[in-house]
Amino acid sequence: MRVMGVDPGLTRCGLGAVEGRPGAPLRMVAVGVVRTPAEDDIGARLVAIEAEIERWLDEIKPDAVAVERVFAQHNVRTVMGTAQASAVAITCAARRGLPVALHTPSEVKAAITGNGNADKKQVGTMVTRVLRLDAMPKPADAADALALAICHVWRGGAQNRLAQALAGRGRPGAAVALQPGYRHPGAGR
Amino acid sequence: MRVMGVDPGLTRCGLGAVEGRPGAPLRMVAVGVVRTPAEDDIGARLVAIEAEIERWLDEIKPDAVAVERVFAQHNVRTVMGTAQASAVAITCAARRGLPVALHTPSEVKAAITGNGNADKKQVGTMVTRVLRLDAMPKPADAADALALAICHVWRGGAQNRLAQALAGRGRPGAAVALQPGYRHPGAGR
Numbered sequence: 001m002r003v004m005g006v007d008p009g010l011t012r013c014g015l016g017a018v019e020g021r022p023g024a025p026l027r028m029v030a031v032g033v034v035r036t037p038a039e040d041d042i043g044a045r046l047v048a049i050e051a052e053i054e055r056w057l058d059e060i061k062p063d064a065v066a067v068e069r070v071f072a073q074h075n076v077r078t079v080m081g082t083a084q085a086s087a088v089a090i091t092c093a094a095r096r097g098l099p100v101a102l103h104t105p106s107e108v109k110a111a112i113t114g115n116g117n118a119d120k121k122q123v124g125t126m127v128t129r130v131l132r133l134d135a136m137p138k139p140a141d142a143a144d145a146l147a148l149a150i151c152h153v154w155r156g157g158a159q160n161r162l163a164q165a166l167a168g169r170g171r172p173g174a175a176v177a178l179q180p181g182y183r184h185p186g187a188g189r
Numbered sequence: 190m191r192v193m194g195v196d197p198g199l200t201r202c203g204l205g206a207v208e209g210r211p212g213a214p215l216r217m218v219a220v221g222v223v224r225t226p227a228e229d230d231i232g233a234r235l236v237a238i239e240a241e242i243e244r245w246l247d248e249i250k251p252d253a254v255a256v257e258r259v260f261a262q263h264n265v266r267t268v269m270g271t272a273q274a275s276a277v278a279i280t281c282a283a284r285r286g287l288p289v290a291l292h293t294p295s296e297v298k299a300a301i302t303g304n305g306n307a308d309k310k311q312v313g314t315m316v317t318r319v320l321r322l323d324a325m326p327k328p329a330d331a332a333d334a335l336a337l338a339i340c341h342v343w344r345g346g347a348q349n350r351l352a353q354a355l356a357g358r359g360r361p362g363a364a365v366a367l368q369p370g371y372r373h374p375g376a377g378r
Contacts, residue, residue, distance in 0.1 A: 042291070043283025046276055050284075070269055080259055083269050084276035087235055091277060094232025095239075102231070 001156065002029060004062035005148030006053070006089040007141045008070065010036055010045050010081035013089075014141030015053070017060045018131065018149040026150060028131040030060055033142045042081075046088050053092045065093035066152035068144070069102035101152050108144070111151035123147050190345065191218060193251035194337030195242070195278040196330045197259065199225055199234050199270035202278075203330030204242070206249045207320065207338040215339060217320040219249055222331045231270075235277050242281045254282035255341035257333070258291035290341050297333070300340035312336050 001021055007014035013034040020026035034052040036045035057065075067090055070083045093100045106116035112126045124136040124143040130150055137143040190210055196203035202223040209215035223241040225234035246254075256279055259272045282289045295305035301315045313325040313332040319339055326332040 041283075041289070043279050043289040046280045047283045050280055080268075080272050083272035084279070087273035087276035088280060090232050090273070091235045091239055091280075094230075094236045100230070100232040 001064070001153055002060065002062045003149040003152045003156075004056060004060055004065050004093075005145040005150075005152065006065065006067045006086070007144040007148060008068060008082050008085035008089055009078070009141060010042075010049070010085050011038060012139060012141045013049050013052075013085050014139070014143070014145035015056055016137070016142060016145035016147075016149050017056070017062060018146060018153060020153055022154050022156075026131055026153060028133065028146065030056070031137045031142050031146055032056075033139055033145075042084070046084060049085055050088045050092060053089055057092060057096060057098075062098065064099040064101060064152060064156070065089065066101045066103055066148045067093075068108070068148060069104045071104070101156075103148055103151050103155070107155075108147050108151045111154050112147045120144070190253070190342055191249065191251045192338040192341045192345075193245060193249055193254050193282075194334040194339075194341065195254065195256045195275070196333040196337060197257060197271050197274035197278055198267070198330060199231075199238070199274050200227060201328060201330045202238050202241075202274050203328070203332070203334035204245055205326070205331060205334035205336075205338050206245070206251060207335060207342060209342055211343050211345070215320055215342060217322065217335065219245070220326045220331045220335055221245075222328055222334075231273070235273060238274055239277045239281060242278055246281060246285060246287075251287065253288040253290060253341060253345070254278065255290045255292055255337040256282075257297070257337060258293045260293070290345070292337055292340050292344070296344075297336050297340045300343050301336045309333070 002017060002019045004015065004017045015034065016031045017029035018026045019029050034049050036048045067086050070079060070086050090100050109118040109123055110116040112130070113122050115122070120140045124140060127143050127146045127150065128136045131146065137146060191206060191208045193204065193206045204223065205220040206218035207215045208218050223238050225237045256275050259268060259275050279289050298307040298312060299305040301319070302311050304311070309329045313329060316332050316335045316339065317325045320335065326335060
């Protein structure tokens with residue numbers, strides 16, 4: 001399963017892709033960040049972000065896209081730009097029929113570090129360790145995008161195993177078939 | 190000058206187009222609303238809104254697009270969806286190289302009714318009168334989209350006259366040429 005994570009933002013939009021399955025080592029496919037100048041108008045910025053996300057989707061060909069869920073409560077000044085950049089990422093993925101998953105920052109932190117209140121450095125350290133990288137991806141937005149993708153593989157995996165367990169229960173006497181590579185059609189939704 | 194107004198929203202996204210110039214009667218070109226079901230996932234909703242806006246841009250061929258500027262302060266529950274729908278509208282327009290203008294709700298109300306705190310009914314009444322319509326456009330989102338487009342024509346006109354006045358000042362002795370139909374390249378930015 002190949003997942004592209006997007007940490008949305010107008011000034012810096014983190015992008016990261018990983019490949020693997022729950023319970024096995026994950027591999028980093030790509031990591032990067034799209035920057036758009038604050039002095040550009042909002043239309044030019046969103047179009048630039050869209051173009052780069054489209055390029056990534058063409059090249060990376062992910063099975064699913066994980067985007068950070070934005071809350072209006074946090075960082076009122078920047079939240080509108082974050083919501084707008086997230087809309088671009090979600091629309092690009094959905095237009096291609098790719099499953100889009102939204103994960104909250106605390107879901108990602110909890111999945112990666114075991115602590116929903118972990119700071120950026122802890123998340124970056126764990127991303128570096130999980131993907132066996134030589135150095136922590138920078139800026140933090142890039143590491144956060146990888147964290148989103150990792151979180152999605154791990155959470156999607158849990159959903160798969162649960163779905164398989166339930167499917168197994170539905171057929172009396174059937175063993176729960178653990179097919180680690182199997183991707184449930186609803187996974188990532 | 191033909192302007193398409195967008196009152197962004199996920200549940201109801203108002204669309205309206207008008208044609209004319211400041212100081213002359215305006216004509217309504219089209220009015221409508223895109224609705225997306227709350228039970229659909231965010232990706233499907235944004236893609237549906239994008240498809241309808243693209244269809245409008247193809248058919249209406251506006252010179253500029255006016256979108257309501259969204260503030261994080263208002264209606265915290267729905268503001269994220271509003272910001273996301275606005276991002277789709279802005280991106281569709283900017284991708285085509287169309288000027289995108291953002292007007293705040295109070296700018297629109299002040300331009301249409303003379304009162305920045307006017308209620309929806311007052312705005313609808315004035316839109317009906319200005320465009321010489323038989324009935325008030327419904328729902329309110331559709332009337333608000335027309336109000337945005339009217340506001341943009343009227344404000345754009347003011348910007349043009351100012352730009353022309355400044356241009357006139359730059360050439361000593363030159364008269365300020367009032368060309369009401371002239372569209373300044375920077376208008377609507």
